[in-house]
Amino acid sequence: MTVMEESGELQSEENKVSIEKNKKRRLKTPAQVMALEKFYDEHKYPTEEMKSELAEELGLTEKQVAGWFCHRRLKDKRLLKDETCANGRQDRSSGIVQDHVSGLRQDSCGSTKHGDNKHLDLKEVESHGYYGNDFSVADMTYEHNRDYNEDVDGMDNTSSESSSSLQDQLFSQGQDPYNMEPSRYLTPNRALPPLVPKAAINIGYKPSGYLKVKGEIENATITAVKKQLGRNYREDGPLLGVEFDPVPPGAFECQIAADPVDESLVFHAVNPSLPSPPEISAVKRQPALNSRYDSKYGSHDLDMEVGDLGSLHDTDLLDRKPGRHKQGQTFQSYTNHLPHRNSPLELYEGPTGAVPAYNTMGSKHGEGMRSDSASYQSDHFEEDLVVKETDSLPHCYDNVNPKKIQRSEHIKSKPSKSLKNSRVFLDSEETGLSSRIAKEEKFGGGKKARKQYHDSERVRILPNETMIAKRVKDDLPQQQNLKHALVAEMQPQKNRRSATEMLSSFSEDETAETSYSLD
DNA sequence: TTGTGTTTTATTGCCTCC
DNA sequence: GGAGGCAATAAAACACAA
Numbered sequence: 001m002t003v004m005e006e007s008g009e010l011q012s013e014e015n016k017v018s019i020e021k022n023k024k025r026r027l028k029t030p031a032q033v034m035a036l037e038k039f040y041d042e043h044k045y046p047t048e049e050m051k052s053e054l055a056e057e058l059g060l061t062e063k064q065v066a067g068w069f070c071h072r073r074l075k076d077k078r079l080l081k082d083e084t085c086a087n088g089r090q091d092r093s094s095g096i097v098q099d100h101v102s103g104l105r106q107d108s109c110g111s112t113k114h115g116d117n118k119h120l121d122l123k124e125v126e127s128h129g130y131y132g133n134d135f136s137v138a139d140m141t142y143e144h145n146r147d148y149n150e151d152v153d154g155m156d157n158t159s160s161e162s163s164s165s166l167q168d169q170l171f172s173q174g175q176d177p178y179n180m181e182p183s184r185y186l187t188p189n190r191a192l193p194p195l196v197p198k199a200a201i202n203i204g205y206k207p208s209g210y211l212k213v214k215g216e217i218e219n220a221t222i223t224a225v226k227k228q229l230g231r232n233y234r235e236d237g238p239l240l241g242v243e244f245d246p247v248p249p250g251a252f253e254c255q256i257a258a259d260p261v262d263e264s265l266v267f268h269a270v271n272p273s274l275p276s277p278p279e280i281s282a283v284k285r286q287p288a289l290n291s292r293y294d295s296k297y298g299s300h301d302l303d304m305e306v307g308d309l310g311s312l313h314d315t316d317l318l319d320r321k322p323g324r325h326k327q328g329q330t331f332q333s334y335t336n337h338l339p340h341r342n343s344p345l346e347l348y349e350g351p352t353g354a355v356p357a358y359n360t361m362g363s364k365h366g367e368g369m370r371s372d373s374a375s376y377q378s379d380h381f382e383e384d385l386v387v388k389e390t391d392s393l394p395h396c397y398d399n400v401n402p403k404k405i406q407r408s409e410h411i412k413s414k415p416s417k418s419l420k421n422s423r424v425f426l427d428s429e430e431t432g433l434s435s436r437i438a439k440e441e442k443f444g445g446g447k448k449a450r451k452q453y454h455d456s457e458r459v460r461i462l463p464n465e466t467m468i469a470k471r472v473k474d475d476l477p478q479q480q481n482l483k484h485a486l487v488a489e490m491q492p493q494k495n496r497r498s499a500t501e502m503l504s505s506f507s508e509d510e511t512a513e514t515s516y517s518l519d
Numbered sequence: 520t521t522g523t524g525t526t527t528t529a530t531t532g533c534c535t536c537c
Numbered sequence: 538g539g540a541g542g543c544a545a546t547a548a549a550a551c552a553c554a555a
Contacts, residue, residue, distance in 0.1 A: 048541090
């Protein structure tokens, strides 16, 4: 069943015609948008065939689809620009050179106009892969596999907020407040990937809602500081530039005794080679989870942070249409050998839907990798959300809007198979979605949900502290509940975090801590 | 209810590449 | 020259505050 068939609101063939007659623009349905977003995650530059199929699937015209993708890319770009601006301002204000932080060139406002990054065009990235390596499909697949199996980072690196964008990359540089995954600083080769706007666009989605704003305001600075100070940085440390007296002998130990948690951070910052007490990391990281509920498109966030853990656009590595010439590849073939098959998202569902992705991964990797955070959480989030879907609004997820639920279902579908999967995802999703929407609209909840969506979206856009504070305040109750529940759930998991994992990212702790501070 | 601001969609023109 | 993409722009849809 296609989206079209599923929703009466969706545009039918008739509608398609009428649309062209009647110039009035029509909003795409949530399902359509989600499908498009999903597809966009995997294919920033779909071929004609893909567009065509997608259009057909969604009951849109090719023109609409093409236009949507075009605008979507612009949106990404714009967001990137915003990020750059924010980072630039932030960096300037903290006296830190932007280039060191983001690697982005910047003009007065981080303009990303064409010429700025021509040296590394998105399409180039698409065709060459993220790291400038020319991987064959097979290679990429292998890379991905290997990455996935051996390197937790690899897996987690893929997480991002959907849709796209580079913000993810920017934020994912370990300072993403809700990003519990290890730093994405590392490429599969554990080297710092070039952070180029256009390239970054492909990395994933951006944070949203309060967290995004927070990220823009706070993370840029943090990142800059981190970069400059390396690991020996504490969020609650002294102000930059402040010189203070040498620490008296023994003072360090005292603090350790007094504040084991914080101490651990210091300890590990000073002794990066030592494993971190799992419970600490677990606890400290835990709060970041809640941030998920702050985002716009909760669905997106879920998708990006959870679902896209893998899709991180690994596909982008392959998908990029080299240049502008058409690809002889058919859509089908296009998707058949995607490394996606190995993406966490897929694993999430399992080849037959039987193997829990993260569990598999976790055990495969030995201990938990990020199972305690991203994967584990996502697992449970999804569960919970699904439960919500069926149980009709249990307790602490009341603020989860339908989109989140959609997304959770979305996550369950294999995201990597592009359109085909989009269809699947839409089918299942639509069923739940449409009924849910209908239900909500019936009770006036539809608008509310929508409003929620927009609220968070606005917050995401407006760097307004007041709004941020307000949101935090408003969201805290739910977050608290959620957090408690999750902390409880995570107890058994927390010890899994390996030393390597702990080492993998200073930013990780930092990140969690940042989120933690919200509480 | 209205005005305002934001987001999304559609259109158009220009540019680049083949 | 055609195709595809980007950017600018307009306008509709929507949310929210007064």
